[in-house]
Amino acid sequence: MSVRHALLALLSEGPKYGLQLREEFEARTGEVWPLNVGQVYSTLQRLERDGLVESDDDADPGPQKGFRITAGGADELAGWLRTPPDLASPPRDELVIKVLVAVRLPGVDVHEVIQAHRRYIVELMQQWTRLKDEEGDLDLGLALVVDAELYRLDSVVQWLDTADGRLKRAALEPPAPARAAAPLIRRRAGVRR
Amino acid sequence: MSGVLQLRGVSKTYLDGADEVHALREVDLAVEAGKMVAVMGPSGSGKSTLLTIAGALETPTSGDVLVAGHPLSTMSRDDRARLRRRAIGYVFQDFNLLPGLTAAENVALPLELDGVSAGKARATGLRALDELGLAERAARFPDQLSGGERQRVAIARAVVGDRRLLLADEPTGALDSENGEAVMRMILAACKHGVAAVIVTHDAQLASWADRVLFIRDGRVVDRTAPRRGPDSLLAEETA
Numbered sequence: 001m002s003v004r005h006a007l008l009a010l011l012s013e014g015p016k017y018g019l020q021l022r023e024e025f026e027a028r029t030g031e032v033w034p035l036n037v038g039q040v041y042s043t044l045q046r047l048e049r050d051g052l053v054e055s056d057d058d059a060d061p062g063p064q065k066g067f068r069i070t071a072g073g074a075d076e077l078a079g080w081l082r083t084p085p086d087l088a089s090p091p092r093d094e095l096v097i098k099v100l101v102a103v104r105l106p107g108v109d110v111h112e113v114i115q116a117h118r119r120y121i122v123e124l125m126q127q128w129t130r131l132k133d134e135e136g137d138l139d140l141g142l143a144l145v146v147d148a149e150l151y152r153l154d155s156v157v158q159w160l161d162t163a164d165g166r167l168k169r170a171a172l173e174p175p176a177p178a179r180a181a182a183p184l185i186r187r188r189a190g191v192r193r
Numbered sequence: 194m195s196g197v198l199q200l201r202g203v204s205k206t207y208l209d210g211a212d213e214v215h216a217l218r219e220v221d222l223a224v225e226a227g228k229m230v231a232v233m234g235p236s237g238s239g240k241s242t243l244l245t246i247a248g249a250l251e252t253p254t255s256g257d258v259l260v261a262g263h264p265l266s267t268m269s270r271d272d273r274a275r276l277r278r279r280a281i282g283y284v285f286q287d288f289n290l291l292p293g294l295t296a297a298e299n300v301a302l303p304l305e306l307d308g309v310s311a312g313k314a315r316a317t318g319l320r321a322l323d324e325l326g327l328a329e330r331a332a333r334f335p336d337q338l339s340g341g342e343r344q345r346v347a348i349a350r351a352v353v354g355d356r357r358l359l360l361a362d363e364p365t366g367a368l369d370s371e372n373g374e375a376v377m378r379m380i381l382a383a384c385k386h387g388v389a390a391v392i393v394t395h396d397a398q399l400a401s402w403a404d405r406v407l408f409i410r411d412g413r414v415v416d417r418t419a420p421r422r423g424p425d426s427l428l429a430e431e432t433a
Contacts, residue, residue, distance in 0.1 A: 118408065118416075121397070122406050125400075126418065129398075133378075154397050161395070
């Protein structure tokens with residue numbers, strides 16, 4: 001999460017004080033990403049240094065100091081919104097690595113490892129879903145965050161299910177000869193041996 | 194506390210030619226009034242067999258099934274059939290509404306089949322539709338309802354009258370996510386009125402509505418979720 005761009009987004013609505021920025025940031029992200037005051041001020045200082053925001057020169061630094069976005073800041077924000085996050089290269093996902101290790105390790109039941117992770121994720125999903133149930137009409141920001149978390153976690157469960165099935169089938173089939181594709185993936189993923 | 198549904202050491206074995214297929218092995222399950230339990234597993238894991246045995250549509254090879262404290266194995270065929278009609282509601286993926294009947298008539302049908310007078314059955318059916326927010330759809334025929342509405346009518350039919358056990362097999366399978374969520378909210382509403390529900394599914398988002406989730410593999414319950422924590426822990430985790 002880019003605190004820098006979130007602060008620029010809040011300032012694009014009009015000038016605001018530091019404390020106000022912190023409160024609005026937390027309210028808009030459904031309080032799922034709490035910020036401390038120090039983070040807000042250090043980020044504002046860097047934004048000011050880079051010419052993306054301006055502050056009231058005469059005011060003391062502190063919660064009552066006002067900030068406003070500059071034209072450069074508005075350009076920066078517009079560019080960031082339209083820049084896709086880096087989804088192109090496979091992430092070095094810890095869960096994927098654990099399953100890959102479990103497949104190779106003697107004496108480890110990979111299906112049991114997969115199930116332990118599946119249960120944990122479903123328990124997390126139950127908590128997010130309960131939030132939907134108990135809160136009734138969720139704040140729009142929080143509702144979007146909850147949906148995003150549920151879909152993200154669901155995709156992990158789907159991967160675990162697929163891996164489970166693939167490993168089960170593979171155990172019944174004779175091992176295929178090694179192929180040359182692995183180095184290519186390793187290069188793209190940036191995984192070092 | 195005795196559950197609305199209890200399975201004790203339930204096994205089911207089929208013969209496939211000369212081979213024995215163990216569809217369920219020593220399954221224990223208890224579902225109390227007001228609770229929703231999800232059974233998650235891949236296709237062929239035995240989860241649908243579990244549902245048909247829980248619903249008295251099939252008998253186990255060994256083990257006991259108790260509905261509202263009554264062991265099914267000691268009941269006569271007629272008593273089991275009566276229990277199925279009066280105490281258990283089923284929801285399937287493909288709705289199973291009768292096309293020639295309105296929503297209200299579909300919901301009232303199980304009561305009429307059980308000998309309740311048409312007028313009383315209709316009034317009870319309308320009340321079930323009303324409780325689940327479908328009163329204005331009562332006079333529509335299934336082909337005049339959306340997929341999500343049809344499934345919600347099917348749920349109203351499953352809980353009409355004194356039915357206290359709702360068994361659902363992939364109840365949102367054919368629906369988009371918005372309608373799927375509406376269906377799950379409705380099952381949850383039925384649970385809040387005291388219904389015990391068992392949902393079998395391969396879908397984690399669906400299962401996450403349940404109080405408890407059982408994981409089934411090769412006919413065996415291999416794992417279950419811990420008692421559900423409240424959502425507060427999610428929001429508090431990163432504040433430190």
